[in-house]
Amino acid sequence: MRRPADPEKGRSYNAARMPRPSPLSLAVLLLGSGCLPDADEAAVRVDVTYQFKAGCITVLARDAESPARETSTSLPVLARGPSTVRLAVFRGKGWSHKLELSTTAHEQTCEGPVVSQEVRAVELREPRVEQLDVTLNATDTDDDGYIPTAKGGTDCDDARANVNPGTPEACDGLDNDCDGPEDEDFPLKGTACADACPGGQYVCNASRTDVECAAPPKVAVFPDSDGDGAGDELAASSGSVCPGETLPGAVANQLDCDDLDKHNRRGQAELCDGRDNTCDSASDEGDVCQGKGWRALDDEALTNDRQWKTVALGANGFPVWVAGDDGALAVREAAGEPFRSLDGSCGSHDWTVAWVRPTDGVVFLGGAGGPLARHDGTSCVNQPELVPPATASVTGIIGFPPATMLYVVNTAGRLSTWEPPAAALEQFNLGPESYTSLHALDPTYLLGVGYTEETTSRPHATSYPGTGTDVTRHTLRDTPSPYDGGLRGVWMGSPTFSYAVGDDGLVMQWDGQTTWTRVPPPEDSPTVDFTSVVVLDPSSIYTTDADGVVRRLTPGGWITPAPHDAPHPLRDIAATAPSNIWAVGDNGLVLHFPE
Secondary structure: OOOOOOOOOOEEEEEEEEOOOOOOOOOOOEOOOOOOOOOOOOEEEEEEEEOOOOOEEEEEEEEOOOOOOEEEEEEEOOOOOOEEEEEEEEOOOOOOOEEEEEEEEEOOOOOOOEEEEEEEEEEOOOOOEEEEEEEEOOOOOOOOOOOEHHHOOOEOOOOOOOOOOOOOOOOOOOOOOOOOOOOOOOOOOOOEEOOOOOOEEEEEOOOOOOEEEEOOOOEEEEEOOOOOOOOEOOOOOOEEEOOOOOOOOEEOOOOEOOOOOOOOOOOOOOOOOOOOOOOOOOOOOOOOOOOOOOEEOOOOOOOOOOOEEEEEEOHHHOOEEEEEHHHOEEEEOOOOOOOEEOOOEOEOOOEEEEEEOOOOOOEEEEEOOOOEEEEOOOOEEEEOOOOOOOOOOEEEEEEOOOOOOEEEEEOOOEEEEEOOOOOOEEEEEOOOOEEEEEEEEEOOEEEEEEEEEOOOEEEEEEEEOOOOOOOEEOEEEOOOOOOOOOEEEEEEEEOOEEEEEEOOOOEEEEOOOOEEEEOOOOOOOOOOOEEEEEEEEOOEEEEEEOOOEEEEEEOOEEOOOOOEEOOOOEEEEEEEEOOEEEEEEOOOOEEEEOO
């Protein structure tokens, strides 16, 4: 098929688009009414091969000797990709024999940027068809049909197929449409939100179509009754909290197999304390005690029928002082050392109570009939006796460094202050009620217990503010009736937590105010006479009794079997930790765990 010649212009036609050549053949596709040139025409057949997704191929023919004479043809590339297209250019009437052919590739459309070009010269002297093969190349790393801006195109990120001017803006942190800003269609992105907890901000959702609030979630919390930072593994959730919030008595884990004992929880090391610290149903495993346990010491300074009445410990457990009848006195100054006898160095008094000053290890003693003394491990200084009356026994003594003031009570119901070397000064007289024990954590609030001598003895508890002569009488609830006895020991574990023990199985728990409530006695010995108590924490309440048994009381009840059963009555107990407990009693009995 021929087209009529234009006398002034050459002719060019987009004759065909050809798919990517195969080794076997090159198929030709005719486009519109365009025709291929015949062999007797002066024409150029241009085969343009491109290896990228071109949008349009254009061939411009210009008379090399008369540049004003030109013609062009364009072919939109609809099936983009590596391919070859064929176009025909006819020499116009009156044109010279020399043509300049400029073949260009455009991005996306025929009006798009020129992204590749090749200029070739051709001579048409004979009426024949000249063959011209042109290859156009352009960079399109992400194969999205857009050429990078540095190469003349409009693609602002040629490493991402989802970033180019033809892509709608998505919420993904990219400038998808190459207009400059990122995620401009999502103005909430990055702003604060609080769903369900404060501290969040709006972020892109998973489908990149919108934003959603990315706030910290609430976490479930579980009861932590013993305050060890581990929640009860058997308890239901106590609620939920946001990060940084707390719910009193609850934590965000369930790592506690024994939520009544702060010394037992999963993930901690086994200790030598007679407990299942690691929640593996075994106690003191792994040789943590190195063969040690409850032991009765047989030091010569301790035995030989001495009757020990009191034990007191210095800071971190040393020195250890024990004192008793007939001036018996001994000290252990460091771990592993034997006790050193100081019998008679402070006279032949029957010592009943002791307190060790933590700053220097000096022991202060009180005894039957009111004697007071202090011993520094080398020498003793006897102090003026606590009077009146001379027949009363000192039953409680305590001090609070750095002050040198001590507080002393006796069986005559007197509370006195003592600032050695001066004589003790009576502050108040509770008589006819007797004091048997005194304890406090600081000098502003002291707890005293004892008994009242009436037809039958009755227990009593009082508190003293540390100054003046006022004393507050406390209420004891659920005490046995009938009852004939009193309280023999008291210990404050915290400003709101204290226990007192006494005759006939009596154990009382303080409410932190002015009321005490009876705790059931041990089932195996419901009427045992308790002699002393030490309180380390709610699960570490240790007692001694006239049966020679060391017992442990917890919020869940009495631990069975009891930690130790001695052959003689025990009179006093002291401890600095569950792994350091001392108890003393009759017939030279001095117990230590672990020893």
